[in-house]
Every structure is written in structure tokens, then in C-alpha cells.
Amino acid sequence: MPAPIELERLYDDHAQAVFAFLLNLTRNEADTHDLLQELFIRLAQRPSLLEGVRDQRAFLLRIAHNLAIDQIRGRGARQKSHDKWGVETEAVFAPAAGTDEGAFREALAAALGELAPEQRAVVHLKLWEGLTFEQIADLMGIPPNTAASRYRYGLDKLRHLLRPLYNEIK
Amino acid sequence: MNPDDFEQRLRRQGLRQIPPGWRQGILTAARAPKKLRHTSTQTPAATALNRDFLSIRAQLAALLWPRPEAWAGLVAIWLVLLAVNLTTTGDKYALISMGARPAAEVTRVRREEQQLLADLVGQWKVPVAERPKAYPPRPRSERLGGTLRA
Numbered sequence: 001m002p003a004p005i006e007l008e009r010l011y012d013d014h015a016q017a018v019f020a021f022l023l024n025l026t027r028n029e030a031d032t033h034d035l036l037q038e039l040f041i042r043l044a045q046r047p048s049l050l051e052g053v054r055d056q057r058a059f060l061l062r063i064a065h066n067l068a069i070d071q072i073r074g075r076g077a078r079q080k081s082h083d084k085w086g087v088e089t090e091a092v093f094a095p096a097a098g099t100d101e102g103a104f105r106e107a108l109a110a111a112l113g114e115l116a117p118e119q120r121a122v123v124h125l126k127l128w129e130g131l132t133f134e135q136i137a138d139l140m141g142i143p144p145n146t147a148a149s150r151y152r153y154g155l156d157k158l159r160h161l162l163r164p165l166y167n168e169i170k
Numbered sequence: 171m172n173p174d175d176f177e178q179r180l181r182r183q184g185l186r187q188i189p190p191g192w193r194q195g196i197l198t199a200a201r202a203p204k205k206l207r208h209t210s211t212q213t214p215a216a217t218a219l220n221r222d223f224l225s226i227r228a229q230l231a232a233l234l235w236p237r238p239e240a241w242a243g244l245v246a247i248w249l250v251l252l253a254v255n256l257t258t259t260g261d262k263y264a265l266i267s268m269g270a271r272p273a274a275e276v277t278r279v280r281r282e283e284q285q286l287l288a289d290l291v292g293q294w295k296v297p298v299a300e301r302p303k304a305y306p307p308r309p310r311s312e313r314l315g316g317t318l319r320a
Contacts (some may be wrong), residue, residue: 007197007200012195015193019192020185020186023186033192033196036192037195039197040200040202041199046201085238093183093186094185094187108180108183126178126230127180128181159176162176
């Protein structure tokens, strides 16, 4: 088991990024908490997971993504539908200072909820984690071209959904 | 809408901060021995299944608990019916066998009656229709003359 200070350092360095990613994927704070806790439990149980890892954040995001996908599949088996996943309106963004910015963030959160989970994951990792398509592809286990196309289509959909509001407050 | 502007605008949106209270709980759970972690060591799917099971159990308890004596009475009645059913099983078979005997006798008697009827009446033959009399055709004038003469 890594020393407690190592777990704490991992948490302090990367938990915020993993939290935001999981919250955007699940749209549920309780699920996000469970998945984040599960991630740190696995790290504590198997410290060898981190051996030889160069980019710890990308590695943690990869585990988080896999845990979230497992949750999707688990729910899909029981609910026979993935439709509800991501439709819940948990606040994904920080409160905004201005009214216009607040309205835009609400609309953006709702528009992100319209994307498929895998599409939303790519958009999040590209926009808010600044990963390259190669890194995203490696993280999600998909070809880089697929990551790029998911990002392009996801962004097009966001642009389409947000166009009226964006033009109004620009 | 300029695509670059749009992307930049999205990137500037600040993401929500992780609740500060989570840190202690998550790190404590991660360091805790396996036995002490109730649901944390289970997969999220298993945790959800567990929640479903507990929910079903609670609903059943809510349904049955308000009148436990009624359910106990129902069970007692069912047990009495089962006991009566088991004790009368032999009689039931006897009744069935008794019920089968007259049916066989009736069949035999009916067969004898049919035999007797067959003996009395004989074999059924299709009646032959009487053939029409063959009158030789006569001219109408002869028939008319005979009538006038009479």
C-alpha cells in the first residue's frame, strides 16, 4: 500500500479533475462520490497500479472512465435503457458571477446532457483537461480518429443547441 | 459563430469544485481495512443491486407487517386444508374407482342392447326405390278417343 501521504498527494493533485470528469459523465453527485471513492480504494489496495505511470492524472482519469462505463452497463442491464444516464441536472459548472454567464453555463450543462456519454467524455477531456486526441484515444481505448470525430460531432451539437443564447450574449 | 471563439468560450467555463468534506471520508475509506468497508469495496453495480434488494425487502415488510395475525391465520387455514387433503386422498381414489365401474357396466349393457337390436331387426338394408311402371307411349288422340267413348 502506498504511504498515506502518497494517497493524499494524489487526491490533492488530481481529485478535482477526476471529480469534474465523473460529475459530467454521471450528472449525479452521489454516483460521483461512490466512483471517486472506489478509485482511491483500488489505488490503496493495489499500489502497483501506479508503478511506471508517467502521467498520473491521465491514468486516474482512465480508471475513472472505466468505472463509470461499468456503472453505465450495470444500470443498462437493470433498466434496459441508458437514456436516463446523464439527463439528470446536477450542477456541473461553478456558479457564475454574471446573470448572462450563469444562463450560459446552465444551458451548456443541459446541452452536454444531450450528448451521448462517450461523446461527452471526449468533449470534456478535450475542452477542460486539454488532452490531445491521441491521449484521449489511449485513455478511452478507442482509435484517435474516433476520438476526433466524436469531439467534432459533439461540438457541432453543442454549437447548434447553444447558438441562440450564444449569439444573444456574445 | 466562429468555431474558435465558441471553443474558447466553452473552455473558460469554470467547473464545479469538489466538496471539501469528501477528502477525509474518501481517504479514510481507502485506508480502512476491507472488513470495515461495507459497500465501498463492492462495485457500484453491486451496490445498486444491494440497494434494490433492500428496497424490495422493505416494501414486502411494509405490506405484511401491519396485520401479522391475519397472515398467520391464513397460513393456519392453509395448513388445515393441506392436512384434510392429505387424509382424504385414499377415499378420493376409491370414489374415482367406484365412479369408473358403472361407466364400464353401462358400456357393456349398451353393447348388449345394440347386439339384441341387431338380431331382431337384422342387417340394415338400404330400401330400394320402386321402379316406375313402364307404360308404352300411346298417341294423345287414342287417349282422347277412349275418354269420349266412355
